[in-house]
Amino acid sequence: MSDKQTQVYPLLPLRRGILYPGSVSTLPVGRKRSLALVEAARAGDTIVIASQHDPSTERPALADIQPVAVLAKIHRIGRNKAGNARLVVETLERVKIDALETSDPYLQARVHATPDENAQSTEAKILAESLREHIRELAGEAGGGLVEAVSKDMRPSEFADAVASNLPLTREAGFEVLVTVDVPERLRLVARYVNEARETQEMRQKIDEEVRKRLGKQQRDHILRERMKAIQSELGDGNGEDEDEVAKLRAKFEGIELPEEAAKVVERELKRLTKLNPAHPEFNVARTYLETLSELPWDTRAEAVDDLDAVAKQLDDDHYGLDEVKERILEHMAVLKLSKGSKGTILCLAGPPGVGKTSLGRSIAEATNRPFVRIALGGVRDEAEIRGHRRTYIGALPGRIINAVRKSGVKNPVMLLDEVDKLSQGFSGSPEAALLELLDPEQNDTFTDHYLELPFDMSEVMFVVTANDLSRMSAPLRDRLEIVQLSGYTPEEKLEIARDHLLPRQLDENALEPGTMLLEDEALRQVITDYTREAGVRQLGREIGRLARAVALKVARRSPEAEADAEAIHIEAEELEDYLGKRRFFNEVAERTAVPGVATGLAWTPVGGDILFIETSQMPGKGALQITGQLGDVMKESARAALTYVRSNAESLEVDPNFLDGRDVHIHVPAGAVPKDGPSAGVTIFTALTSLLTGRRVRSDTAMTGECTLRGRVLPVGGIKAKVLAAHRAGITRVILPHRNARDVDDVPEEVRSTMEFVFAEDMQTVLEAALETSTEAELGADQSLTSLGIVDHGAGGSVPLS
Known part of the structure; x- marks a missing residue:
């Protein structure tokens, strides 16, 4: 093709990469217009291949394409089941794109040739030979593509293009080589990029050598992390992150008054952490251990309120009846007040479900201004759930007790151990036996978790234990508890509880305003006697909830005009079967x-x-x-x-x-x-x-x-x-x-x-x-x-x- 002559060819835009004359390449084709070009082309046809400025452009125009491209001959066309195609092309020469003739169904460009300048000059030959010798010296370091380029007998311009196609060039550098038509200048440009590649390779080898010396044979799996550190050190911007992390941990402990034994362990672990390689697995284990110790409330206490009248009022507001139970709780609080927080008994609230055991513990916490933490023990069968895992195991964690204290943030929370009678016993030990030390006021000031391996004072924690069936508990555990029985409620007590507690709560849970549903006392009595048969009030709450949902349905179906003048919905005893169905219990x-x-x-x-x-x-x-x-x-x-x-x-x-x-x-x-x-x-x-x-x-x-x-x-x-x-x-x-x-x-x-x-x-x-x-x-x-x-x-x- 003459440099004066222009001609129109199909144009295939490349999202990524740059092609140079004199190479054979396989190109994937997937865009709609490019596939249309492939459908129209045949083996032996000539096309123009140009690179895009931005790979994300889906339908490139003339401004989106590099102005210098290559003319290529199609050798083979292949297609796969997904509908995409592959072209095997041989690039011929550089061309310059003058204009786009058509864009549908595929791009066609008018181009003219841009021949090499000074291609046979003496300078070009000397530069080519010098570059060839230089690459031979680097052959072992640079890679196979360059060795192959040196071994072939090529003209200077072809040699420069072949070397450039085997270098890891950026998009800008590669296009710079493509548009340089002066052959000596192109050879100088390629020689500069070869030297840069050599320097990069030497730097990489130096970094890898430093990493190998630092890690040794056992730490090769962390090679990438150490390489990054070496790069930062070479660039002079290392931030000493690991040293800062140890310093932060040390600063956390400076504000904590630790027991003598704990202080020695913390100091020992901090010194050990500074000597450990951050890539070593033990580094993370030690850091997690120290973070856990720093988060424990070694010397932090809640400002507990010891006003017995306030406690009594809170219990009366939250629970109706249970006078004996409330009296026993107040006696317990009085002993703690007079003894200034010394060791006391462990309360165990025993009774059937639904009588308020768990909510009593929450009421005590609210009345005394202590954090409330609840640990559900039902189904726990592993001793490690209570005492924690030893740090020799991967993924070791503290037990539930220490975790609960850590979350509470204080040494003296109210801790409810719920359903202690439903502990199981598996092959991993007895969790019930693990509670013996914790629930013994004479021993729990030195409670030791397997993960911490340090004694932690639990004597200031107010433990409240709940159980349904005391016969399922072992004799040693029962011996450590003071049993307070909750036998259940009478029908009159249930009536008061339903009116003052259950009904308002169900109205709130079902998005009903107070006064929307009026439940007569006789209807409540009938719900208690004919629809429930329980010691507590859990099922009674569910039945009142059913009534509230039925009323909510009626209210939701009202029109906005009717809602403004609507009266409260009364539910009488005669209407209960319409809401709750037939009576379930009779005097049989x-x-x-x-x-x-x-x-x-x-x-x-x-x-x-x-x-x-x-x-x-x-x-x-x-x-x-x-x-x-x-x-x-x-x-x-x-x-x-x-x-x-x-x-x-x-x-x-x-x-x-x-x-x-x-x-x-x-x-x-x-x-x-x-x-x-x-x-x-x-x-x-x-x-x-x-x-x-x-x-x-x-x-x-x-x-x-x-x-x-x-x-x-x-x-x-x-x-x-x-x-x-x-x-x-x-x-x-x-x-x-x-x-x-x-x-x-x-x-x-x-x-x-x-x-x-x-x-x-x-x-x-x-x-x-x-x-x-x-x-x-x-x-x-x-x-x-x-x-x-x-x-x-x-x-x-x-x-x-x-x-």
Whole structure:
């Protein structure tokens, strides 16, 4: 192509890279206009290839393209399944773009040739030979592409282009070589870039050598980080970041009054940190350890308020009833006040769910102006969760206790250990045993976490422990706690709680203004008795929430005009079924005890007191005793003892001594899916069996509890308050208790005691006289089979202790 002649060729713009004449290259093609060019082209066609100024330009115009380009011949065209193409081209000569002729369907440019100047001059030949010798000296350092360029016999202009194409040039430098048509000048330019590449390579080798000396063989995986440090050092802008980090840690500890042992450990670790290489894994471990120590409240305390009247007011505002529990908490606070924060007992709030154990701990914290931290222990089975992991393990962390203190920011927070009875035991040790030191006032001033390996004073922390079932706790742990029982609420107490606490909270949670929903007291009472059967108020809160959501739906459907004049929505007792559905609980005692052989017993469960029915029946057989209802060993023994007592006292009980001849006796406790066990069902089984064999029904208004010996002595049992409250909830007005449990009746609220009659029995004769009706109903045979009527669902798995 003549330098005077212009010609139009298809133009292929390159996003990146620069092509020089005399090379063969493979180019990927993916843009729409470029693909159109490929579709129209054939092998052997000539095109122009130019570089873009900005790679991000999708549809370049003339101003977006470098003015000097190369003319290229297409050798091969390939396509892939994605629709993209690849061109194999051979670049021929430099051309200058004069104008763009067309842009659709692809670019076409008018170009003219820009021939080399002084290409065969003596100066060009000398410069080319000098550059060739220089590259031979650098061949081992520069790389294979340059060695290949030196080995070929090329003209000076071709040699300059070949060397430039193998150098790591920037876009600006590469284009500078492309536009230089004077061959000697181009050779000088390429020689300068070769020298710069050599200096860069030497600097890289120097840096790598310094890195190798500093790291050694074991630290080669951190080569890049050390290379960066060496580069910064060579440039003179190293900032001493690691030294600053150690200085910052030291400054943190200067403002903390550490115990002597902790101060020695901190000083030792700080000195060790300054000697460690930052790339070493131990550096991060040591730094994290020191940061944890610096964040612990070694000498920081909250300004606790010890005003007992303020504490009492806070407890009364947050909780209705629970007078004995509040009194015990105030006594505990009084001891702490008088002893100026000395060691005291650890309170354990034990009771069924929903009675306010967790919220009592929060109220104590608010009243005393201490931070409140709660640790949920349910399901924890690893000792390290309590005491932390040893620092020999990767990813070691402090235990939950130390973490909670660190988050509170003070040495004397109120720490609630929730659900301590639900700790598990796995192969990693016993977390319950790990709590023994923490919950011992004589030892917890030197509590040692495995991660810290330092004693930390926990004696100023006010611990409050909660549990549902004390029988699941080990004896050593119970020995360290002062148990405060929360047995549950009476219906009147639930009414007050619902009116003053639950209803306002549910209105707020469901975006209802105060006064939008008016719930009559009679309706609240019916919700309590007919829709809930619990010791606490958790389910009651859910039912009130259902009512609030139903009202929210009505309010949301009102038009804006009607909303302005709308009145509050009243909910009366007669309307409850429209909102909550059919009643769930009934007084079924009278129905179940309508026939002889059925007695109502009282049971204690982890979720509060409850009632259960003991059913007995007789049938033709061989004198066997059948026991069903998934009973434990203790209850089975009580059943066998009851049968022995009746047989040995048949004459005084007016029972046929030969009642087992040709007959079997079946004792059943309904709800066979719920495991049951415990010693407090003996009296009830005795009574039910006697009722069956004498044909005298058990009074429907009477329930009983207690254990019985073979001689008929009635033994005391526990959980009297919870059992009496359960009887009251079920509508029972008479309760038979062991004589030695008479003193426990004082724990029952006065409003419940005043509505009930208590019979205290020392022997079974007293129990039977109080429990059995005086007349019999002849039409009911002693061998009548009874239908299994079920038992109230306790809502808890596992064996239900009836102690």
